[in-house]
Amino acid sequence: MMETLYQLTNVAHAYGERQVLQIDTLDIRQGEILALVGPSGAGKSTLLRLLNFLETPTHGRIQFQNQASQPMPLHLRRRVTTVFQRPFLLNRSVSANVRYGLRLRGRRDHTHAVEKALEQVGLHEMARQPARTLSGGEAQRVALARALVIQPDVLLLDEPTANLDPQNVALIEKIITQLNQEQGTTLVLVTHNIFQARRLAQRAALLMNGRLIETAAANDFFHHPTQPQTAAFIRGDMVY
């Protein structure tokens, strides 16, 4: 049994009057790949923002590495990072982008780490290029390298391969799978690509209208779902 990394209890989040998330309980285990699937507007991205401690939930408690203080202390917040759907690179060189997270942490010994991260994503030859000259797939790989270099305990991925060509999708999937296997990094992947979830995840959860419908081991989730909504979602039927 893997150790519990996150423990969410009665977590609710609202923007003004609008309730976007209502999760009674969710555990995320150390070293797993958890896929969050669901229709747009289900609250998947909101949940990731909470898991990265970018926002504080309106109600409830999120325990991370046995800490539940709000706001989460900086050193714990820095164990988690997110790669978003769009890469949001800084208008600097590729290597300066990758270096960014290390500099935030006051680390100066970054040359080797940056080189290694860029090698991992196959872009070490582009280190000196301005980031704005990259293609979409390259930019997203730089965003991934920028996350890898800080060696997070948890990597949150918010639709990281939406709008990318198959070759880049395959490359990114390979990198994050390796990361999980070799470094034991916990991955939480938000996707509405059910096939990607099936390829990568060890556990999957369906989120609809801010609520968790079903959370199960990938095999059960995709082949023997207990909830009719899950079955419908996997079949590709519209569920609302």
Add this chain to the structure above:
Amino acid sequence: MLEIAALSLRVSGVALGISALTGIPVGAFLGLSRFRGRPFLVTLVYTGMGFPPVVIGLFVYLLLSRNGPLAAIESAIIPALFTPGAMVLAQSIIAFPLVAGFTMAAVMGVDAQLHLQARALGATRWQTAVTVLAEARVGVLAAVIAGFGGIISEVGAVMLVGGNIDGRTRVLTTAIVLETRKGNFDLAIALGVILLGLTFVANWALLRLQGKEE
């Protein structure tokens, strides 16, 4: 003539330094935060951007004059009227809203999602602000250039608070006014060319600064 040009550069340079040191942080703060009363402050800054320099000159004149509220205070940082210090004060006030306003606009032009990404990578609020400011650097530089342009060419305020005293507070713009009035058009034109050249060189130097950082 060299003396006049040097004083012009010194007064406007120091004033620009002061307004950049105050205006950039204020502009960044206004661009990055949301609070009650912010719209009022923003309106104030925008109004300041279009404020006639001569009115600010008048305001500083009254403040520093013998019966003004500041004249009674004996302090090294409060300049006397008809000194370069008074001119620096007036020009700092003129340039401040220009620098703050354009900096604010530049900072607000940076994608809000980038703030989120910076924090997701572990940035503190302060580090996020610095990152956003760095992303907006072209706009911030434009703000500084706008501030410089606004004061190096300004004549009303320096005339009022400086007094255009020969060898003490005469700058290029006030000298041009004087020489034109005296009918010395050759000299006035020469001074104008110097002013134009200085502005060009200063802007070029600022842009070079930007280029190096890239």
